[in-house]
Amino acid sequence: MITILETSALNTVQDLGRPGYRNLGVGTSGVMDHVALQVGNILLHNQPGDACIELQTYPFVLRFETAGSFAVTGIDADITLDGTPVLPWSVMTAAPEQMLRVGQPRAGARGYVCIAGGIDVPVVLGSRSTQLRGSFGGMDGRPLEAGDTLKTSGVTTPVAGYGAVPPTSILAAPGGQDSTVINLRAIPATDYALFTAQAHERLWHTQWRITPQSNRVGYRLSGAPLELHQRVELRSYGIVPGIVQVPPAGEPIVQLADANTAGGYPRIVTVIEADLWRLAQARIGARIRFHECTHQQGVAAMAPIEAYLDDLRMMVAHYRKSALRRTGAKPGDKA
Template sequence: MITVLETGVLNSVQDAGRFGYRHLGVSSSGVMDLLALRCGNALLENAPDAACIEVQTFPFKVCFDKPLSFVVTGGEGTLTLGERKILPWSIVSAQEGDILTIDHPTIGARMYLCVCGGIDVPEVLGSRSTQLRGGFGGYHGRSLQQGDQLAGAGGCVADGFGVLPPSLVLNGACKAEKEKTVTLRAIPATDYFLFTEEARRHFWSASWQITAQSNRLGYRLKGGALHLQHPVELRSYGVIPGLIQVPPAGEPIVQMADANTAGGYPRIATVIEADLWRLAQARIGSYIQLQQCDQTEGLQAMRDVDSYLNDICNTSALYRKSLIRRDTGKAGKKS
């Protein structure tokens, strides 16, 4: 068991998402930063979509009621287990009674507590993710509260092993150009040429600020109005995370994990899947710069992400194999 000792609003149980029900109006939900979840699960040898706790309001504090290995990924902030400081992106084994405190991140906006075997809550429509708007899934369909007790599948794995966060490995074309600015690659969308030439130029050149009207549904951006060549009315269409819509006021909205399943605003571009984790870690008030790319570049960027994850799995397996050999060798000497 894991007992929640201190939490804020919107911290919730999430997994990789709920798929196959969008035609019924059920959004995918799931973690905002999928790469952080996949990294944590790879380190712990969990299933790739095992559920975790997504922490986006701080401080967050839990007590482990039995020995359990865990990893904290996502942003980077001060982590303490009891009185001991621990590292993010590294496997740590907690003992019964240990208290983990996750403080405000100095880098990023969200942190993820992944535990050995995953957080064990009932599956609803094929997922353990919390659908906060619908009030189902996760832990009783709501944000976590003080005193909540979460079951983990339990167990420990070899600890003391960690990885470099993706921000240090997957730089590519997405380095921050200035403080508080994140560059994201995007592909022009279906309605791109419905916008004026001036609007299209401004879209790629502007620094867009993430406003306080942003959440898991979408990020509202501020940085100037984008105008259409002439007014249009569109049929409703399917919406996915990363899609950038432009409502009548002219300032863009980027759809996120809890995006609506359908919409009708003009679509100017879509952030590539490989960069969505960067957007998830951008804080309210920070800026994003959009960089045009094509499908080929987007697919290569996703291959780079997959290669990074494969390296984690392979290196982790080698580390555990070396420990087994070491322990076998010690046992042979004693006998």
């Protein structure tokens, strides 16, 4: 069990999402950075879909009421346990009454506090994710507040002190390494041909800036407007994260985890699933650039991510087995 001592707006309980209900007008929600959550759950020997706390604003402080192993992934930040520095992307075990503090990130935007066994909140429509627009899931459908108490499974691991190499250090960025620009691969979408040749040129060569009018629903981008050959009216269509819509003003919107389930603005491209985690870690004011790819290339881009996660699973399994053998502990033992 943990108690939230300090938190700002928009920090919520999330898991891998709520698929299968878009036909009923219910979006998927879930974490913005699926890779960071999967890394945390692998490190802690959790189930893949166990829930965590997604941090968007800082500082964040919680107190462990019972012993618990944890990992903070997604960001590089000053993280302390009772004042002692803790490495991100690594497993530690807290004793009762110890306080975990996560400061402002040096790199990345969204942090994930993963607890052994996961955060135990009611399952709503197959998920523990918070759906803020519908006010359900997570902690009563709202952001976390100071004083909230969250149940955990009570499971702790007798093994700690190991971690993962962050995905940014392993997975090659499209367009090369450039710390000033976030490069994203995108596939021309259904309405791509409705835009002018000049709009196509601007789309692929503009460094788009993420505006303050951005959130988990979508990132609004600032840059030279993208123009249509002629004004069109489209029937509403289904929305998934990654679709880039262009409203009448001509500045794109990238749909994200809390995207609407339907929309009618022209679709110019779709950011591939393999790059959505990079977009999730982009801060307001950051610049992004789109790189054209095919559907086949987009599907193939998931392979390095799966290989990275598989390698991590193998490493964690070997490390835990070796450590348990040395200590004489059993996998189900409490720390």
